[in-house]
Amino acid sequence: MKEKAHQILAAADWLLSKDIQAVFSAIDRDGDSARVVGGAIRNTLLGYSVPDIDIATTATPQDVMRRASNAGLKAIGTGIDHGTITVISNGFPYEVTTLREDVETYGRQARVVFGRDWTKDALRRDFTMNALYVDRHGYLHDPLDGLEDCFARRVRFIGDPDMRIREDYLRILRFFRIYAAYGEGDMDADGLGACLRERDGLRHLSAERIGHEMRRLMAAPKAAIALRMMNDCGLWEIATGGLARIDDYDALRALDGIAAETRDPELGLIVLAGFVREDVDRVADRLRLSNSERRRMMTGWTVYKQFRQADTWPDLKWLLYVHGRQGAIDGLLAYWAAFEGQYRTGSKPDFSKSLQTLRTADIPIFPLKGADVIALGHPPGPGVGQLLKSLEQIWRESGFTLDKKDLMSRVVINV
Template structure:
């Protein structure tokens, strides 16, 4: 098992790249060593993309800075007080952190010292599958037996789960998020029990940290399973401040193969939390979402409402013009999920055909502008806007078929 894993890692493009090998060359000197740790190894062994790479080293932060600079790399002291240096090599950022061990533990403010003991460094990490190390040649180091858990997709805390959570309560959300992204089989009972016992710790976390994890959680492959378990344990309400439409979300994620938008956090959060329009802003505030994320959720909700209030499938061009392509697709997927969750029988709309059409039909563009009216002698001002609104309504009612000339003719007739 280990030999096969080492073969996979040694052949990984990211490990063979000149950029990371330059970092290794800079650090592996004067009795110091460096190894990649955590997510890059896990993702490679499980066949997932590797978006970032963390490196652990026995070298002190000051030595990392100096050696990287001497090697012509670009070191940035992003978290130097905590032992972390970002080293830019061949245009890629590597997070390099000196080995650490806890001296005193009191939540996020644990007192640590830099060390040279790889096992002690592993013991202060969160999950066994993340406590794997690999050197520049692909040799795998597994001080805590995490390789077996990783390959079996078992998400287990290192040591006492309650202690791990008290060190950082964000690990409650990470437990569910890592399971949703990589887990298989039942969730670890000991870890789940600890999350239940320590759930009030979520109330002490910042909204930004919760929001960061929740975005990633709801977009993960097994999010529906993880979210339902969170909801049943009373964790979802603490994290988001509200209830959840679990069945709708489960039905939404059944559509993953049809539309990748189902995995976008804005759509997932709207479906989960959007009982009424105000819920969208509440969740956006609660999770400190960006203005762009909030806007997409708002449009998704409005488009969903259009579907919900219609007795039949609304005109697709009207949807596209009113809500834009992204909003129309998001709203349709949200409505489709709700439709399925309610187990409605009878004449079901052809949702799949509608999604495909929304992705391909050209979005109507109103052909008339205020400048066109001014060119005909109309004075600039509010009246121009009112007339444009009237003509736009006529254009919509005529199936977006009237040309610019047709509309100008209507305008002349009104005059």
């Protein structure tokens, strides 16, 4: 198994690049060593892309800064008090962290000392599959036997799961998020039990940290499985302050193959938590969503309600015109997830056809402006807006086919 890992890692493009080798050359010297650690190795072994690369080293932060600068690399003390330096090589940032040992732990606060023991550094990490190291030549170092767990896609805490969680309660959400991204089979029973026992610790975390982790979780392939288990354990309610429509979310994620939007947290939260309009604001506040995320949720929820309340199938072009392409698609997907069974009876228009229409149809643009009708002699004032509104209705009823000339002729008639 180690030989297989070595072959995979030694051939990895990111390890063969001149950029990372320049970082190694700068740091891996004068009695110190440096190794890539964690996610880059896990992702490479499991066939996923590698968005960022972390490096662990026995060199002190001050030595990392000095050696990187001497080698012509940019070094930024982004977390120097905690041993982390960002080294930039050819525009790509590498987080380089000195080996650490936890001496005392108080919840999230631990007294950390820098060290040179790779096993002790591994013992302070979260999951066995993340405690893997590789040197500049592609040789794997596996101090805690995490390689087998990695290839088996088994997410296990290092050591005592309860202790790992008490060091940082965010690891509860990370347990579910890593499983949703990489896991196979049943969740680790020991880890799941610890998350259940320590769940009240989530109440002590900031909304920003919970929101960040929940976004990443909901984008993962197996988010529906992980969120169902979270809900069963009472974790969803603690994290979001409300109930969850898990079956609806299962139906939404069944569309992963035809709609990339199903992995977007904004749409997922509409389906999971958007019982009423106030839920949108509550969840957005609870998870500290951005204004753009909140707006997308509110627009999608509004369209969803229009689908739900309409006696007949809504005019898709009108939805595009009023709510935009993203809002219209989100609303359709949310409605399908909540009322999926209706489409099997043939009582509603074909879902796939409607989705395709929303993706490809041109968004209508109302061809008239206030200045156009004023130029025809209509007096300025509130009457202009009223006239435009009535003409817009006529334009809509025509199937958006009337052009500017047609509408202008009606202005003359109505003046």
